[in-house]
Amino acid sequence: MGIEEYGGGQTQSDVLVVTTNDVPGFKVDRVIGEVFGLTVRSRHIGSQIGAGLKSLVGGELKGLTKTLVETRNQAMERLIEQARARGANAVLMFRFDVTEAADVGTEVCAYGTAVVISPRP
Secondary structure, rough: OHHHOOOOOOOOOEEEEEEOEEEEEEEEEEEEEEEEEEEEEEEHHHHHHHHHHHHHOOOOHHHHHHHHHHHHHHHHHHHHHHHHOOOEEEEEEEEEEEEEEEEEEEEEEEEEEEEEEEEEO
């Protein structure tokens, strides 16, 4: 597996997503409000067994890593869709929150503040 399968983040989109409070060279014209993208993934029994065995000897749990990357990317895509639907062209203060969901899966929430930005004159 190549490193590209373990990466994430924004691909080209009409909605800019940043972890900062602002975007250099741009001004916030309107704050729309909080947006989020949420997904819950159950664990695959095969990966659980493999992870259990791997934990005996140590090392990266590649199957679980890949699943978490895919899950985070899906949550981010949903965040972008929600921001776009509400008229935003950017999301500021972007963050992820990851929690266990009732011992059956992992909940990943991507969230931030949807805004409309424009270049500073």
